[in-house]
Amino acid sequence: MEINARFDEPVLTHTDQIDWVPSPMAGVDRRMLDRIGDEVARATSIVRYAKGSSFPEHTHSGGEEFIVLEGVFQDEHGDYPAGTYIRNPVGTHHVPGSEPGCTIFVNLWQFDPADQEQMSVDLNSLKVEPDPNRPGVSTAAIAERDYEKVSLEVWEANTEVVLTDTGGFELLILDGTLRHKDAEYARHDWIRWPAGKEAKFTSGGQGARVWIKRGHLTNITAPVK
Missing domain, CATH: 2.60.120.10 (Jelly Rolls)
Known part of the structure; x- marks a missing residue:
């Protein structure tokens, strides 16, 4: 799958005009902003977790960073309210979900493997x-x-x-x-x-x-x- 995969061209996106696409997990949908690959992808997306939804434990083979836009994102490391920026380096793993529901902006597979600093910042x-x-x-x-x-x-x-x-x-x-x-x-x-x-x-x-x-x-x- 390729979405906005020409990186020599500008992309200006009204994200509320992009359709929500179901993920493999019930209750988790995404708006795909750019993407190279299928389920394992170099990707930028807005992801919406319905109340009580979650993903099974997985490892970030390419790392991830995300911003909590609405609600509260949760994993075994803590609760992250709207306005939190998180970096999870290559090789980290967790069980993401949200009891109250949340929306996040996320970049996947865009890390240097040598960059191993994990961080959480209140923007x-x-x-x-x-x-x-x-x-x-x-x-x-x-x-x-x-x-x-x-x-x-x-x-x-x-x-x-x-x-x-x-x-x-x-x-x-x-x-x-x-x-x-x-x-x-x-x-x-x-x-x-x-x-x-x-x-x-x-x-x-x-x-x-x-x-x-x-x-x-x-x-x-x-x-x-």
Whole structure:
């Protein structure tokens, strides 16, 4: 299966316009944003757990990172409310589920196997600092690696922001709105931009809070089956 598998092309997605697709487990559905592979896949998705649903124990052969967008995600390590960002490196395993139900944004099979730091970050309490090079933008680093940089950014109202990275970038709108050309994107919309290309956005009247990952879109491979 291939979905938005041309990484040399921009992808701008109104995620609420994508159909939910059932997963192999009852009560767990997903909106597929990009994908290379079938059930084992390099994938970016929004996943919805119905109340009381879960997956059986499994190992992350390619690692995973996710943001809890709504509800409470749960596994044997704890409960993670909306606003939590989690990184589970290659080789980790758990039993994911949600008694109250939840929705998460998740990236699969996108880790360097040597990156073994497991982390959980509360994005709602993360302190952002003004970026001296970009007026109207404040930022906080979440995870900085040789192969990628993950950060939280807050854009003040009506701020023009130009983004580019030699390794490409993707962003998820956590709150607020932003505009690209004649289209407006809102909460939980997702954008992926090719390596070395420039994109210009303008935040809306209430500003925007965005999760951004940079530098990871130049070495795209399908998972090993």
